Amino acid sequence: MKKVLITGANGYIGKCLYYFLKKKFKIIGIDKEKSPEKKIFQCDILNKNKLNKIIKKEKPEIIIHLAAQSLVDETINKKKYYNNNDKATKSLLEVVKKNNIKKIIFSSTAAIYQQSLKPLKENSPIKALSTYAKTKLLCEKKIQNEKNLRFIILRFFNVCSALNKPIIGEFHNPETHLVPTLVYKAMFNKKIYIYGKDFNTFDGTCIRDYIHIKDICLAIEKSIKYLFKNNKSNLFNIGNNKGLSNKEIVDYVKKKTKKNLNLKYVQKRKGDVSKLVCDSNKVKKILGWTAKNSNIKKIIDDEIKWILKLNKIGLKRKFKNYLS
Numbered sequence: 001m002k003k004v005l006i007t008g009a010n011g012y013i014g015k016c017l018y019y020f021l022k023k024k025f026k027i028i029g030i031d032k033e034k035s036p037e038k039k040i041f042q043c044d045i046l047n048k049n050k051l052n053k054i055i056k057k058e059k060p061e062i063i064i065h066l067a068a069q070s071l072v073d074e075t076i077n078k079k080k081y082y083n084n085n086d087k088a089t090k091s092l093l094e095v096v097k098k099n100n101i102k103k104i105i106f107s108s109t110a111a112i113y114q115q116s117l118k119p120l121k122e123n124s125p126i127k128a129l130s131t132y133a134k135t136k137l138l139c140e141k142k143i144q145n146e147k148n149l150r151f152i153i154l155r156f157f158n159v160c161s162a163l164n165k166p167i168i169g170e171f172h173n174p175e176t177h178l179v180p181t182l183v184y185k186a187m188f189n190k191k192i193y194i195y196g197k198d199f200n201t202f203d204g205t206c207i208r209d210y211i212h213i214k215d216i217c218l219a220i221e222k223s224i225k226y227l228f229k230n231n232k233s234n235l236f237n238i239g240n241n242k243g244l245s246n247k248e249i250v251d252y253v254k255k256k257t258k259k260n261l262n263l264k265y266v267q268k269r270k271g272d273v274s275k276l277v278c279d280s281n282k283v284k285k286i287l288g289w290t291a292k293n294s295n296i297k298k299i300i301d302d303e304i305k306w307i308l309k310l311n312k313i314g315l316k317r318k319f320k321n322y323l324s
Contacts, residue, residue: 001026002228005060007092008067009040012170013107013216016163017064020217025224028058031067045088052095062103062224063096065089069132078131085135089142096149103150103227104143105220110157110209110237110278112137117200119279122155122235140235150233152223157209157239157278159216161299162306169213169306174318179210182249183303184317186257194246196268199275205250206268207243207275212293212302222287239278240291252296256304 002025008014009029018040021027029040030051043050045067069084089106096104113120114127128134143151160179162169175181185192197204219238226234254261283289293299310317 002062002224003028003058003060004062004064004224005030005055005058006064006066007031007045008065009037010035011066012172013159013213014066016168016213017066017217017220019166019168020163020214021221024221028054028060030054045092046083048091048095051091052098055095055099055101059099060101062105062227063092063101064105064107064220064224065092066107068107068136081131081135085132086138086142089139093142093146093149097146102148105152105154105223105227106139106143108140108153108155109133109136110155110239110276112140112155113276115273115276117273117275119241119277120237120239121279122237122282144233150227150231152227152233153235154219154223155235155237156216157211157237157276159213160210161212161214161293161302163214163217164302164305167305167309169303169310171310171315171317176319178208178246178249179299179303180307180317181319182253183257183300184307186253186259186261187304187307189259189262192250192261192263193266194250194263195266195272197247197265199268199272201245201274203245203247205246206272207245207277209239209241209243209277210249210294210296210299211238211240211291212299214293214302215289215291218293219283219287219289222289226287234286236283236287237278237280238283238289238291239280240294241278241280243275243277244296249296249300252300256300 004025006029009018010031010033030043032044034042041054069081111133112128114125128137199206201207
């Protein structure tokens with residue numbers, strides 16, 4: 001069994017991935033936060049000495065680098081992004097080199113692309129606007145510049161929903177993403193705000209590419225196998241190849257929850273584009289991966305299961321202003 005180390009193992013994607021891969025590989029994790037799992041070590045990647053001790057002792061064969069300051073929020077101190085993304089990746093790469101680890105998978109973002117109404121390909125023009133996107137791009141370049149490292153960079157689109165065996169999903173504080181916000185507020189009769197209904201789309205609401213967390217885990221699993229088999233570096237977009245409009249999601253949630261939603265459309269935000277959708281033909285061709293779990297029914301159904309679990313254990317979602 002190959003030994004895999006996940007950074008950011010307590011985060012949304014990290015936690016889901018940890019449980020998803022547990023029976024297929026020897027999994028260890030690192031996170032700034034404490035975890036009940038004894039194989040998830042508490043360590044800030046910026047602490048090179050501690051990180052080096054863990055990696056030297058555990059000897060992973062591949063690193064999956066998920067740890068990041070990931071909330072796209074320009075009110076967050078920019079220094080946090082540069083420390084937790086750019087500097088942390090530099091620190092990790094130094095320790096990886098020191099311990100002669102030759103393989104890494106990096107979770108990047110579709111936020112680095114120049115906005116376009118056409119499906120985005122891996123060679124589409126780059127224009128990182130947010131501090132988050134800028135720091136992710138810096139990390140990509142650092143990884144690509146490592147001569148002895150084989151890497152796969154995965155540019156994720158809108159990751160959402162939950163695994164259902166075991167039931168694990170996202171729990172950000174505050175929650176800003178559309179799917180968890182919309183479903184939670186629908187279930188508990190809270191006021192829902194949607195940004196914009198005058199976009200240049202078929203129903204006036206913006207279209208985004210949503211990808212189920214299970215498909216993200218499958219893409220990472222296929223990337224691990226590809227790196228061990230081919231020992232070649234590559235870069236892939238991970239998305240659904242088609243978009244869902246805000247209104248389509250609202251209508252499905254309304255139908256599914258059988259609730260009259262307390263919904264209000266507000267002015268669209270500056271910089272919000274009409275459509276952002278992925279072209280995932282390259283990953284299909286090379287890794288044989290497709291987004292088979294990312295239909296609206298499964299996305300919403302699994303999110304509802306996760307919210308019911310959160311409710312059962314007494315965890316309530318918090319929201320910032322009227323973000324939806």
